[in-house]
Amino acid sequence: MDQTSVLSSQEYPYTIPTQSECIIIYQIDGSSSGDGSKQVKRRRKRRSKGSSATNEDDVRAMEGMFRKRKLTDEQVTMLEYSFENEHKLESGRKEKIAGELGLDPRQVAVWFQNRRARWKNKKLEEEYAKLKSQHDSVVLGQCQLESQVLKLTEQLSEAQNEIRKLSERLVVQETSTNSSSSSLSVEANDAPNDFEFAPTDTTNYNIPLYMLDNNYYLQNMEYWDGLYEQF
DNA sequence: TTGTGTTTTACGACCTCC
DNA sequence: GGAGGTCGTAAAACACAA
Numbered sequence: 001m002d003q004t005s006v007l008s009s010q011e012y013p014y015t016i017p018t019q020s021e022c023i024i025i026y027q028i029d030g031s032s033s034g035d036g037s038k039q040v041k042r043r044r045k046r047r048s049k050g051s052s053a054t055n056e057d058d059v060r061a062m063e064g065m066f067r068k069r070k071l072t073d074e075q076v077t078m079l080e081y082s083f084e085n086e087h088k089l090e091s092g093r094k095e096k097i098a099g100e101l102g103l104d105p106r107q108v109a110v111w112f113q114n115r116r117a118r119w120k121n122k123k124l125e126e127e128y129a130k131l132k133s134q135h136d137s138v139v140l141g142q143c144q145l146e147s148q149v150l151k152l153t154e155q156l157s158e159a160q161n162e163i164r165k166l167s168e169r170l171v172v173q174e175t176s177t178n179s180s181s182s183s184l185s186v187e188a189n190d191a192p193n194d195f196e197f198a199p200t201d202t203t204n205y206n207i208p209l210y211m212l213d214n215n216y217y218l219q220n221m222e223y224w225d226g227l228y229e230q231f
Numbered sequence: 232t233t234g235t236g237t238t239t240t241a242c243g244a245c246c247t248c249c
Numbered sequence: 250g251g252a253g254g255t256c257g258t259a260a261a262a263c264a265c266a267a
Contacts, residue, residue: 070239070262091252110241113254118238120255 071111075101079108083115 071079082097089097089112098105 076239089253094253107240109253111239114240117255 071103071107075103079111079115083112083119087112087116087119 078101079097082093086093089109094105094108094112097103098108101108
């Protein structure tokens with residue numbers, strides 16, 4: 001037998017082993033169980049060639065069980081090589097490979113089925129790892145952005161406080177310099193402690209003020225925002 | 232040596248295609 | 250309806266730590 005004919009010499013450089021030490025016995029169950037010839041054909045027993053009838057394997061085979069036979073390294077290597085070329089297994093190719101590897105065509109078919117399943121699992125794992133990596137990088141970016149938002153929020157809060165303080169001083173200065181007689185009946189005793197001059201008249205400026213704890217405040221920041229933009 | 236986890240081989244059930 | 254596919258699973262074979 002041409003030992004490289006299964007996969008062609010250019011496809012596979014190794015020597016294909018001769019007939020396996022294992023013989024496969026097909027014990028086709030001809031009884032009509034109603035599950036079709038395919039199912040019937042699958043009922044088969046296998047035993048090792050070198051084992052005797054007293055061997056435990058054979059005893060179990062006699063009992064309708066079989067021992068799984070691990071494929072040789074050479075067989076697996078060649079099946080792998082064949083699988084690399086084509087994942088699907090049409091009938092003619094299966095028979096050819098089986099014949100040259102000394103395997104049951106059913107074994108070749110099963111091997112390809114299992115190999116496809118392993119290949120699919122591997123692909124899924126790779127895809128999962130890839131997606132997980134992308135997800136992790138997105139999460140990291142999100143954390144960085146959230147941290148940045150936090151810092152900017154703090155800066156904004158500080159800036160608003162600063163603006164508020166400046167606005168208070170400005171109001172006090174403007175009201176004290178433009179009016180010596182207050183129409184806003186604010187007593188000197190009501191002046192904020194930390195201001196040099198208490199506001200005496202806001203009518204000319206239409207400044208929305210309120211007093212709390214002896215301090216005058218802008219009622220909202222909108223006034224200051226507009227004033228600030230004028231600068 | 233043995234218990235345990237993983238891999239490999241094999242099968243049944245079910246599905247699709249021709 | 251048959252052939253060959255996937256999917257889930259059983260069980261043998263194997264690897265390895267304790």
